Amino acid sequence: MSAGILTLASCLFAAGAPDAGVAVPFKLLTTGHMTVQVKLNGKGPYTLIFDTGAPMSIVNNRVARDAGLLKDRPVVLFAPFGSRGEVKVKEFEVGEQKAPDIKVAVMDHPTVELFSRHFGPIDGIVGFPFFARYTVTIDYQSKTLTFAPGTYNPPDVMQAMMRAMLAPEARGDKPKVLSGGAVVGFTVREETRDGAGLLLVEKVAKGGPAEQGGLQPGDRLALLNKRWTDTKADLLDALQAIRPGQKVPVVVERAGKAVVLELTGAPGI
Amino acid sequence: MRTLVLMAMLAAAAAAAEPAAGKAAVEIPYKLTQPKHILVRAKINGKGPFNFIMDTGAPALFFTEAVAAKAGVKPDEKGWGTCDRFELEGGLLVPSAKGRVDTPFQLEGMNGMGLGGAEIHGLIGYNILARYRITIDLSSDRMRWTPLDWNPDGPMGVRNQGGGSDAGQASLELMGSMMKGLGGLLGRKATPAVAGRGQAGLVLRDETAGPVVASVLKGWPAELVGIKPGDRLVKVDGKTVTKASEALEQVEKLPSGGKLPLALERDGRPVEVVLELAEGY
Numbered sequence: 167m168s169a170g171i172l173t174l175a176s177c178l179f180a181a182g183a184p185d186a187g188v189a190v191p192f193k194l195l196t197t198g199h200m201t202v203q204v205k206l207n208g209k210g211p212y213t214l215i216f217d218t219g220a221p222m223s224i225v226n227n228r229v230a231r232d233a234g235l236l237k238d239r240p241v242v243l244f245a246p247f248g249s250r251g252e253v254k255v256k257e258f259e260v261g262e263q264k265a266p267d268i269k270v271a272v273m274d275h276p277t278v279e280l281f282s283r284h285f286g287p288i289d290g291i292v293g294f295p296f297f298a299r300y301t302v303t304i305d306y307q308s309k310t311l312t313f314a315p316g317t318y319n320p321p322d323v324m325q326a327m328m329r330a331m332l333a334p335e336a337r338g339d340k341p342k343v344l345s346g347g348a349v350v351g352f353t354v355r356e357e358t359r360d361g362a363g364l365l366l367v368e369k370v371a372k373g374g375p376a377e378q379g380g381l382q383p384g385d386r387l388a389l390l391n392k393r394w395t396d397t398k399a400d401l402l403d404a405l406q407a408i409r410p411g412q413k414v415p416v417v418v419e420r421a422g423k424a425v426v427l428e429l430t431g432a433p434g435i
Numbered sequence: 436m437r438t439l440v441l442m443a444m445l446a447a448a449a450a451a452a453e454p455a456a457g458k459a460a461v462e463i464p465y466k467l468t469q470p471k472h473i474l475v476r477a478k479i480n481g482k483g484p485f486n487f488i489m490d491t492g493a494p495a496l497f498f499t500e501a502v503a504a505k506a507g508v509k510p511d512e513k514g515w516g517t518c519d520r521f522e523l524e525g526g527l528l529v530p531s532a533k534g535r536v537d538t539p540f541q542l543e544g545m546n547g548m549g550l551g552g553a554e555i556h557g558l559i560g561y562n563i564l565a566r567y568r569i570t571i572d573l574s575s576d577r578m579r580w581t582p583l584d585w586n587p588d589g590p591m592g593v594r595n596q597g598g599g600s601d602a603g604q605a606s607l608e609l610m611g612s613m614m615k616g617l618g619g620l621l622g623r624k625a626t627p628a629v630a631g632r633g634q635a636g637l638v639l640r641d642e643t644a645g646p647v648v649a650s651v652l653k654g655w656p657a658e659l660v661g662i663k664p665g666d667r668l669v670k671v672d673g674k675t676v677t678k679a680s681e682a683l684e685q686v687e688k689l690p691s692g693g694k695l696p697l698a699l700e701r702d703g704r705p706v707e708v709v710l711e712l713a714e715g716y
Binding site: 197198199200215216217218219220221291294297298301302303304305306307316317318320321323326327340341342344345346347349350351352353354362369371372373374375391392393394396398399401402403404405407410432433434435 | 462464466469470471472473476478482484488489490491492493494495524525526558560561562564565566568569570571572573574576577583584585587628629630631632634635636637638639640641649650652653654655671679680682683685686687688689690714715716
């Protein structure tokens with residue numbers, strides 16, 4: 167009986183554990199950079215820098231050879247910084263967190279090499295393609311990264327950039343059209359005060375969601391869904407994430423006072 | 436002065452909207468740039484907002500000379516400046532935020548090519564990030580920053596190693612490490628302008644038979660062409676729609692001023708209209 171309860175309890179614990187995430191300790195360099203232990207297809211561990219500012223992950227040639235990542239790659243005669251292009255790592259393991267099929271660029275990045283000379287072997291960078299798959303928590307105090315299952319499906323950064331470059335708006339002919347997720351029913355105009363931009367509500371559609379939420383012509387839009395709204399571009403950014411039926415906090419400046427409103431966008435066009 | 440007072444009031448109002456007392460987590464909105472950098476916005480001494488990349492590969496807060504001048508931050512002889520007020524979008528005040536006044540070459544490259552979708556004014560690195568527990572879920576449009584009850588040693592681990600030493604140099608160069616590499620592959624200039632989609636002013640509700648007009652906004656294009664509540668929406672821009680969300684998909688890339696044909700059904704009879712999409716939200 168008690169063994170049964172214990173088993174049940176440990177099952178529950180085991181079932182609950184993955185959601186809490188996998189804790190991965192990191193080492194803090196005196197420069198403020200963090201390093202983690204990484205295995206590539208079971209080889210390693212190697213020491214890599216964890217970098218939220220890196221759109222790609224990188225490993226150097228030494229590690230790529232050691233982990234057998236270059237087996238099928240032809241020898242190239244001209245490779246600046248030992249750059250061998252991107253390879254897919256079947257199992258990319260940061261601490262105890264394993265991820266399948268992660269692309270890494272193989273190159274001897276001069277900055278990574280400089281770090282390596284000062285802090286012992288550092289063989290690359292863990293960037294966006296790995297961490298974007300998880301809900302990642304960075305805690306410098308406990309020196310831990312926690313990776314919990316995520317639902318975001320990271321796009322291939324290089325491909326996405328190529329597409330963006332070929333998009334018509336990149337040529338500067340036409341502005342990129344952005345859409346809010348719901349109908350709110352108001353118009354705005356941009357103005358400048360004390361050298362800074364601001365957004366004033368112009369018309370509020372009678373009976374529409376904005377009017378029902380208390381928005382008035384002349385209101386200065388300060389915050390929508392906690393985002394600053396000083397320009398039309400800001401407003402579009404803030405409205406993009408809004409869904410029909412969602413209650414959205416709005417702060418306006420009216421007659422010199424800050425007024426808090428709540429708008430609920432409607433489905434429609 | 437007036438701006439400062441109002442700023443404080445707006446901040447208070449925002450706090451009232453969602454109290455964030457003590458060490459509670461603050462939700463920080465962000466955007467992903469084209470090269471997938473996490474872009475947050477900050478106002479410094481009430482000026483801005485300025486665009487920053489959240490970068491664990493940066494040893495400290497960095498912002499450009501132009502930003503420092505605009506915000507009235509005076510760098511010391513070593514190039515560090517302290518912000519009287521550094522506020523992240525979402526309502527997080529970072530106390531005595533110290534930053535390096537400098538324009539890292541990666542930023543110049545990135546801005547030169549318009550890669551951010553907006554001008555990038557700086558980087559938020561270790562000396563700021565380390566004071567928070569930060570949770571990033573890219574399926575959400577905001578992060579969670581929880582103030583930690585500790586002070587990371589020295590606001591800048593770099594300074595001691597700076598002054599042109601190898602390690603200092605290395606730490607500077609690793610910022611946004613791949614930007615330069617990627618930059619060379621691109622030849623694009625200019626930040627793309629954005630515009631809102633055109634509006635019809637049509638509020639819909641989903642019924643089993645398809646989307647039905649719940650109301651029309653007074654004075655907006657749908658009303659002007661005579662659409663009535665109760666009309667059933669059949670086609671948008673020539674495409675049959677079965678849900679309100681499908682109708683939105685048909686118009687979300689259409690700018691204001693464009694013509695939008697709609698097919699409706701009123702009392703069992705077909706009605707066809709063409710309206711001109713208006714600017715609005």
